[in-house]
Structure formats: C-alpha cells, structure tokens
Amino acid sequence: MSAPPATPKPPAPPALAVGHLDAWYGAAQILRGVTFTVGQGEVVALMGRNGAGKSTTMKAVMGLLPRRRGAVRVYGRAVSGLKPFEIARLGVGYTPEDRRIFSDLTVLENLDAGRQKPRRFADGTPAPTWTREDLFKLFPNLAELRHRLGGRMSGGEQQMLTVARTLMGNPLVLLLDEPSEGVAPVIVEAMADTILELKNRGLSILLSEQNVGFAEIVSDRAYLLEKGQIRWAGTMAELTENADVQRSYLTL
Amino acid sequence: MTFEGLAFQALDGLASASSLFFVAAGLSLIFGVTRIVNLAHGSLYMLGTYIAVTLVTAMGGAGDAFGFWSGVLAAALIAGVIGAAIEVVLLRRIYVAPELFQLLATFALMLIVNDATLWLWGPEDLLGPRAPGLSGAIEILGREMPSYDAFLIVVAPAVLGLLYVVFARTRFGALVRAATQDREMLGALGVNQALLFTAVFALGSVLAGLGGALQVAREPANLGMDLSVITDAFVVVVVGGMGSIVGSYVAALLIAEVKALCIGIGVVGFAGFAVNFSKLTLVAEFLVMAIVLIARPHGLFGRAQVAVRGAAEAEAEMEAPIRPASRALALFGLAVFGALLLLPFSARAFPYALVLGVDVLIAVLFAASLHFIMGPGGMASFGHAAYFGLGAYGAALLVKWFAAPMGLALAAAPVAAALGALLFGWFSVRLSGVYLAMLTLAFAQIVWSIVFQWQEVTGGSNGVLGIWPSAPFDRLAAYYLLTLLVVAVGVWLLRRILFAPFGYAMRAGRDSPLRAEAIGIDVKRVHWLAFALAGTVCGVAGGIFAFAKGSISPETISIGRSIDGLVMVLLGGVGTLSGPLVGASVFAVLQDFVMQETEYWHALLGGIILVLVLAFPSGLVGAFLRLTRRRRFL
Amino acid sequence: MNGLIVSSLSKSFGAVRAVDNVSFSVDGGEFLALIGPNGAGKSTCFNLINGQLVPDAGSVRFGGRDIAGSPARKICRCGIARTFQIAATFASMTVAENVQMALIAHEREIYRLWRRANSFHRQHALELLRRVGMHEAADRPCRELAYGDVKRVELAIALAGEPRLLLMDEPTAGMAPRERRELIALVKALIVERGIAVLFTEHSMDVVFAFADRIIVMARGRLIADGDARTVRNDPRVQQVYFGTGRIAERSGSAA
Known part of the structure; x- marks a missing residue:
C-alpha cells in the first residue's frame, strides 16, 4: 500500500467499480450479481475455471455483450449504458483473450488503429501516454516487425501486439483477458514483466487468469469466480496460503 | 476488321469500363466492411442518372459548364446521402441477420426504389444534355471518338488512384480494412464503428451515384438501369475479387474490353457459317467469368473471406434433425391431396379455382425444388428461375419448331433444365454464400439475355405463343389433375431423397464441409448433383407452366421470378420441410388476388419482403412451430 | 512399414519458412505429440500432412504411398482420420x-x-x-x-473409417482440465486396443507428459527435439524457446 496523502481528501472513487453485474449469452445467464473493485494503481486478478465467467465479465464491463444489467463505474462515472467505443474513450483498454489482431494490417497500422488522445488521472496528473516508439522500447520484438502483417506473426508476438495496441489508446484502466493463455512459457514471463511495469506507471489493471503461478507474481488482490458468481475475495497472499479455497474454485 | 478498328473499339471499351468500375468498386467496398451485398446498389446508380438529368437540366443544360459539372457532382453526393440514410434506417437493423435475409432486404429496397423512381419521373426514358466542352469528338486512329468518352477513360484511373491512396495510406483506410475483419474489436479500441459504417456506405453510394451521373451524357435514364448495372457489377466483382478495389478496375476493364471486341469483330464467316460476335457479348462475359473462376475461385485479386468478427454471430436458430412425418402429418398430407383431387367438382361453383390451383401447384414445385438446395443444401440460388425458364422454353420451342406432341415436350423440359443446371451448377457450387447467390443470379441473367436477344429462335420479347395441351388435357380439369399428379410425385421424390443417404450427404456438406471431406464425401460433387437435381425438378414445373399458360415470354426467367421463389421459401420457413409448400401456396394466392390490384406492386412486394425479414425471420411454419413447439413432427 | 513417414517437408509463405526441412515418423500404436511455441509451424506441418496444404518440398508417405497434397477425401480413403481444433x-x-x-x-x-x-x-x-x-x-x-x-x-466419427492413423489438432482446446485428461485417456486406450498411430498437437503440458509415448518439438519451422518426456524436458534448446526459466509454474491451484 502506498503512503497516505499528506492532506486528507474525500476518498477517491476506485478506478473500476462493478456492482451486481448480470449478463446473458442468448437465453443463458452467465453472470449473476458480480461485484468487485479495482483501486487506482492496483492489479487485481479475476480467477476461476474455464467457463466460470471471467471473459464474460470483461466483455460485459467493456459493453461488448448485447444483454447486461448492473452498475459499472470508471472513476465514479457510470458507463453501463454506453457503447464499447464510448467506454474505450473514457480510458478503459481491453485486450481480448484471443488477441484479435487485424491480420491484414501491419504492426504499425494495428497500433494506429488503437490510437487515442492523451489523458489525465482523476487527480489531474497526466497519465502515461504511449507513442509507437515508446511501445517499441517496451516490446523490442515488435520494433523489428513494424512492417510485418499481423496475420504473419507468431502467437507470442501477437500477444505483445495486442497489449501494445491497447496501450496506444493511453488507457487508465486495463482489462487483460488471460494474457498467459496459449503462449509459450518464455512469453508468459515477458508478459509478467510488462504488467509489473505498467503497474509502476500507475495503470489500474484487471487480469483474468487461471494460472495461480502467474497471478501471484503480478497481482495484489484476487476474486474467485464460479458459475458467474464471486465466491471469494482477498489478497493474493491470502489466496496462495489457502489451499482449501484453491481446491474449491481453481483445482480440477 | 482492321487493327485500327479493333484498337478503336478497345478505347471505346475503356470508356464503358469507367462507370462499371465506379459501381463495382462501391459494391465491393460496402461488402468488404458491412458484409452485405447491397442489391440496391444498382438503384443508387440509377438514381444518380435520374437526379443528374433533373439537376443538369435545371441548371442550364448543355450550355452551362458549371451547371453541368456541379449537377453531376451534386447527384453523386445526393446518392451518397440516400445511401447513408438507407444504412442508418434499414441496414443497421439487419447486420446480425443471416446473409440471405440481408440480400432479400436489399432486393426489396431495389423494388421500392424502382417504383419510387417510376412515381417521381414517370415511365419514359429521360435524355440528359451533352457535356459542355466535351460534346465534340477527337480524332483517334483516324476515327471520331466522343470527347466525353475520352474524359471517362481518364477519370476512372484517377478515382482508382485516389481510392488507393485513401485505403493504403490513411488511418481511415486502415480502420476500414480493420473493420472488414473485426468490427467489434475496433469498437473496443475506441473507434465509433457505426459512424465508420455509415461513412463507408455513403462513400460506396457516392461512387455508384457518380457512375450513374456520369452516364447522363451517354445514355438516357431508364427504369431498367438498376438491374442491368447490378448484374454487370456482380460479374465484375466476382471476376475481380470481392473487396478489392484494384480488382474491380481490372475486371471492369477486362469485361468491357471483351464486350467491345466482340462488337468490333462483328460478323465473321467460319467455314461457311456466319457468326455474329456482337450478339455474343453476354456469352463472352460469362466465359470470362467462368475461366477466372476455374483458375481463381475468389477472383483475380480476391482471397477467401474469413468470417467477420462481431457480425452475424446471433445466427438463425439451428435446424433440428429431420424426422419422418408423424402419422398425423402423413394423414393430413393425404387429406390435402384428396381434397385437391376433388377440386374439379367445385369448378362449376368457383370457375377460377382450377386456374388458381394450377398456379399454386406450379409455385409449390418451383419452391420445393429451390428449397431442396437452399435449405438442406445451404445453397441459396438467386437465379432459380433460369431452370424454370429453360424447362418452359425447352418444351415450348420443341412445340414451335418441331411440332412435338405434348408428352415429348413435357419430357424435354426437365432435360433442358438439367443441362443448364449441370453447366451452371458446376461453377456455382465452387462458391458459397453471397458469392453463390451472385453467380446464380448472373447465370440467370445470361439465360434471360440469350432468350431475349436470340429473336429468330426464341421470339425475343414476344416469347413463344400457342403452346396448348393436346387432348384430353385441353380440358382444364384434366390438365389440373395432371399438374396435381406431377407436382405431388415431384415433391414426394424430393422429400424421399432428403431422407436418403444422398440428402444426408448434402446436409453434411452444408453443416461442416471440413468434416464431410474428412470422412470421404466429395462435397462439391454432391452439391453439384443436388443442384442439377433441383434444376431438373424445377424444369418440370416450367414445362407444366408453358402448357398451362399457352404462351411464354422471357418473364419466366426474370430475376423477379427467382426472387418470388426465395420469398416463398422464406415465407414458409427455410428450416422446415413443409415450409416451402405452405409458403408457395400463400404467396401464389396473394399474388393472384392482391398484387394485380395496384400499379406499384413491386413496391408492395418489397414492403412484404421487408416485413418478413424484419418481423418473421423463421417464416410462417417456423413461427407456427415456435408457437406449438411441435417442430419435430413436421 | 505401417506408419507415417514425413521426410524433408518444407513450406514457405512468402519469405517466411513456416516448415523447414522437417522429418519424423509415427508407428502403429504410437502416441506422438507435436509441441512448440505458437507460430513454430505446428499447424502448417499438420495441414501439410492432412492435405489442406501442398508442400514446397519433401514427402508424406503413408502405407507406402506419397499422400502429400492429396485432397482430404482421398487421404481419408488411405486410412487416415482426423479431428479438428x-x-x-x-x-x-x-x-x-x-x-x-x-x-x-x-x-x-x-x-x-x-x-x-x-x-x-x-x-x-x-x-x-x-x-x-x-x-x-x-x-x-x-x-x-x-x-x-x-x-x-x-x-x-473418426473411428468409423477404421483408420490406421489419427491426426488430432489440439484435441483438448477449449476443454476443462478434467475433460482433457479423460478424453486423452480414452484416445490412449483406443490406440492400444486398435493399434492406431496418433499424431497430436497440444498446448497442455500435463496431458502431453502424462500420455504421449514420444514428443517432437518445433520452433521457427524446424524440428529441434525428438524423444521421450524426460529427454525433451531436459533439452536446453527446448527450455529456451518453449518452457522458459520455469520461474512461473503452470498450475491451476496448489496440488491437493
């Protein structure tokens, strides 16, 4: 936890607050009353088995599901009725599980597609902004590939590009859906370093993850989902120590 | 024909290619982003011409250069505004609908726009003024070429270059290309995709409008322009490759050149035969398309389309496994058949009943044969009337030229249709979805044009007269019973085949082509034979139709008839086996009673289609089943 | 020879050598896993064997015949079945x-x-x-x-064709861990029972190490290792391109 501010202020709203979120795919209700927060500068892991509702939660926050109900607030501002592009323009960045790189666009064009204006944090300080060159420093692999088509990249390279593309929008809050899924262990390590770097720069991050090994390195707190409901919440340290909880909601 | 003569024709071809390129490029562009094949695109072209005629005339006509060019540009922009309005009001509602419905909805729009144009400008062709400053001619290769044509030759590459720069070099272009793949992700990155779509639609419409407006000094505005240009544009887009602007240009050139050269060659003697090449333009167009499709199934510059993300993911409800008719349904079917057998006894009370009965029965067989490939086969043919027409003409021409007896002529109908279906089907099954729809439509247009142009044999627009059934079928009741028997056998056969291994193999190829191939099914071959079979049965309906009416005209092959078939199938419900029978009956009765009451029945039909697509996407039988939850018994 | 023999298989897309001179074989009754980082060329290699792609060079021999580039339905007739990702x-x-x-x-x-x-x-x-x-x-x-x-x-469905070789492209993709193990255990039983050869690609290492008879590893289009679980796990090149330092353990919860 950071040091308390010198002068007392009214408590600032969290970067992301989700309350009683319900969501449906067709007729099937996937989320039931999901409630959680991500504080400013915090990395929070949303964990659970396949089909528990992790990706659905992220999509629902981003406004990508046709049918959802509940409150989603970004720095106190209600966004639940907004369209995805409006939510993105409020500083919410989303990297999907399946990366969704534009395969006919080059790396540079993919990055340009994500470009948005610079932003400030809620307290008025400027938020980190990213240019293409900044991102090439963060992901040196991409620099060599700048004219490569997205479709001609390996899975690991695409995983970097999808994060970089989201950062081009200068987000304040980042939703990372399973960044460690389906990539080689070496890439997973690089991804963990990147997340810690972004946290250092002040971003607030919601991470969906199945791998406790990955989550414990990067996250401060965790929520465990099962069948679309939050079943447990606590710090990452509490989770790693609690074998019972892990067995109930994660182990198979 | 001299070399100079041919070269001059080639230049003329370049000029014709320009407008075609504008229309095809717009069509291709809109398809790339929205994945909707906008059949109403030809309507925007037509509106471009009509509006240009009105504006240019109002602004001083041929005497005023500023008035002329600003009129042309304004017409293109107005077409863009109309296009944007269409996108916002209608298409936004159907982006998630199955593509077949999208095609039908835009076709409905085309019908409505055509009637609106008729209402606004009247049925007469409208001539526009010549272009000021370009009304003369320049001398090229010792001949006079209209300066306006020379201008058109230059303007197309200029627009192509402009479009290329916009799409390859600007962020807008990159976003448009990204949207062709994953529009939802683009939204999550902060791009207002709705606005992007509208912008692309407007741009495509401006291109169509420009193509039409530039024609103002070349040809009179007329009500047939929408259909003729959209057919040509389809061929261009299929040849060039969907989504490729450069492909549209190259293909437009290729098609226009081939046509121009055919005209240029004219009549040539081959070993004592005189062949008139200028009448072969449509056949030549077809040949070009056929050759390209054999070599490159996705067109010269096209690629296989990947499914677009965030598009039709809310697809239509999946079909349930087919089951044999329950006892109740089988009895009901028999009862209906029995009642129909008894219909002649009511002839005294309702003299019109038998005429209507024959119409309905023909419609039922037509719709059932279309449903066979469209439902279980997954091949939505937009040109099924071709096989109806081949059957009708096959029978009628035998009677006309060889005085064949009715039995022989009726037997020839399915043979003629089968030959056509084998030929066209071979190409069609190589494509799927909207490509298949466009190709089948283009084939039907080609058949129509051949029948229309080959006046010496087919009678051209007058058709073939005096095809009357021989005794005892010259009595209406007897002819009705013959029709009933043939239709019942046809429908029953199609149904039987659907339950047999062949029908299953066809459905397997539709459900999962990958899996079907992996277990050893030659999916293309199965679909090809199914296509031919459906065409053959449709030809039977055409033969019956010819003798029922006593005369036929190219209308039997018209796009309108093909679309009628689609509406019948969808009206009943494409996912059910009995749907097409119900749909065809309802539609045929409606057509007889309602459509003939109004001069604007095209628009009325269009309105019905829109209601159907927007409100009853699973058809009458589908809605009935949903209501009763007894789908598996039908 | 009853099995599948892949020799010197190569395929390029433009300048990218997706599969570069790859050779290996699978015997009847053998359960062979093909692993490697994303983009290593696994899928391309797979599609060269099942006929979806035509190789630039090399051969794919099965039952004494070269099947490279044959259409899927012909390959099926040779006794090769497949499942899809x-x-x-x-x-x-x-x-x-x-x-x-x-x-x-x-x-x-x-x-x-x-x-x-x-x-x-x-x-x-x-x-x-x-x-x-x-x-x-x-x-x-x-x-x-x-x-x-x-x-x-x-x-x-795949078994209906009485195959002698089964190709499985990421058979457990999208499945929960328990389902994964059960499915692969079933496949393993079938292999033993019917003497079928199986080639499969897989990302889930627990499944690979528990069931595969032999593992081959691809990276950047080339085959870099071929051997049993222990050999592959200890291969320094494999560790470098695929497993990493092991700093982040892959686990879905503490072992109970």
Missing part, C-alpha cells in the same frame, strides 16, 4: 446419424437415393458410440451436446 460434426443430425453418415461415406453409399439414411449401419454406429461413452445420447441432436461430448462424438 474446433470439433467438426454435423449439427443438424442426431449423434447416431453423425456416426452413420461417416459409415455411409466409408462404405461409399452416399449416392443412394431411396432407403432412409438412418436405417444404414445403425448397430455399428451404436457400438462406436458405446466405445466413446456416448451411446445414451445417440438420438439427441448433436447441436445440444456439451462441447466435451461433441469431442467424443467426433472421435467416434
């Missing part, structure tokens, strides 16, 4: 009809026009479904099944 079944048919369709195709009866298809090979289809544990669902529409069950039906 996203299970491919016939959604508008019942579970039994799916298997019956495969049997009808295998017996070359698809052009029959008269007898009802669902009266063909019904018993045989039910036996195959029993073997994969799906016989109780035989008359349910395939589209209603849970994804794990669809995978089992797909396996029964």
